[in-house]
Amino acid sequence: MNVNKQKILIVDDEPDxxxxxxxxxxxxxxxxxxxxxxQEAVAEARKHLPDLIILDIMMPKMDGIEACRIMRSMPExxxxxxxxxxxxxxxxxxxxxxxxxxxxxxxxPIKPRALISRINAILRRNVxxxxxxxxxxxxxxxxxxxxxxxxxxxxxxxxxxxxxxxxLYLLASKPGKVYTRExxxxxxxxxxxxxxxxxxxxxxxxxxxxxxxxxxSTVKGVGYKFES
Numbered sequence: 001m002n003v004n005k006q007k008i009l010i011v012d013d014e015p016d017x018x019x020x021x022x023x024x025x026x027x028x029x030x031x032x033x034x035x036x037x038x039q040e041a042v043a044e045a046r047k048h049l050p051d052l053i054i055l056d057i058m059m060p061k062m063d064g065i066e067a068c069r070i071m072r073s074m075p076e077x078x079x080x081x082x083x084x085x086x087x088x089x090x091x092x093x094x095x096x097x098x099x100x101x102x103x104x105x106x107x108x109p110i111k112p113r114a115l116i117s118r119i120n121a122i123l124r125r126n127v128x129x130x131x132x133x134x135x136x137x138x139x140x141x142x143x144x145x146x147x148x149x150x151x152x153x154x155x156x157x158x159x160x161x162x163x164x165x166x167x168l169y170l171l172a173s174k175p176g177k178v179y180t181r182e183x184x185x186x187x188x189x190x191x192x193x194x195x196x197x198x199x200x201x202x203x204x205x206x207x208x209x210x211x212x213x214x215x216x217s218t219v220k221g222v223g224y225k226f227e228s
Contacts, residue, residue, distance in 0.1 A: 006030055007033065007051050008030050009034070009045055009050040009053045011035045011041040012054075017085075021085075025119070037061040038059055038063055039061045052080070052122065053080060054085050055082060056084070056085055057086040069101070072100060072161060075159070079165075081104075082101065083122070084105045085106050085110075098199055101164075142172070144168060149165055161206075163203060164207055167184065167203050168215075170188060171224060171225065175227065177225060178219045178222055178224070181200055
């Protein structure tokens with residue numbers, strides 16, 4: 001078994017699912033923590049500071065959506081990967097997940113090997129991103145620091161979820177360039193099978209809510225661009 005220092009928190013109220021995922025992740029060498037509801041998830045996350053959190057949506061005491069929202073509001077989890085693992089396939093639950101800062105959305109039932117492959121890919125990209133040293137992008141009153149994953153507007157820090165930051169950085173790296181939805185999906189979400197065009201729309205809306213409407217414009221029928 002490979003030794004892996006990365007920590008993963010699994011949150012699900014079904015013991016069989018917890019046991020199955022935990023067993024397969026431990027075989028991969030990950031350090032695994034488990035919780036059975038949203039309240040436990042928040043407590044365990046603050047205790048262990050995991051690199052990845054896998055959340056079920058429908059759980060007692062506190063559901064996954066609320067747990068994700070609470071953790072995303074904490075500075076220590078701003079850049080933590082959060083993935084929903086759920087049997088619910090309705091479109092509104094996917095949108096709700098991305099609205100509170102989820103990075104990905106994996107539907108049940110899923111084969112363990114496919115899930116492990118997806119998790120490996122997510123965490124591998126995280127390590128690669130951490131190793132890249134980029135200069136700051138400074139445009140008008142915005143400072144976007146890729147190395148520290150921080151954004152400042154008029155000197156004030158703006159808290160963005162990881163995918164929101166990556167989307168903003170992609171657009172701002174070439175102001176005026178129109179990025180099609182296909183290019184955005186390829187660069188930000190890569191080969192994720194659960195991400196749709198609506199996902200991009202949700203993230204663009206969240207950026208506009210946090211930064212204002214003057215930075216990202218829609219090119220109808222094509223995609224988005226950053227206004228310099």
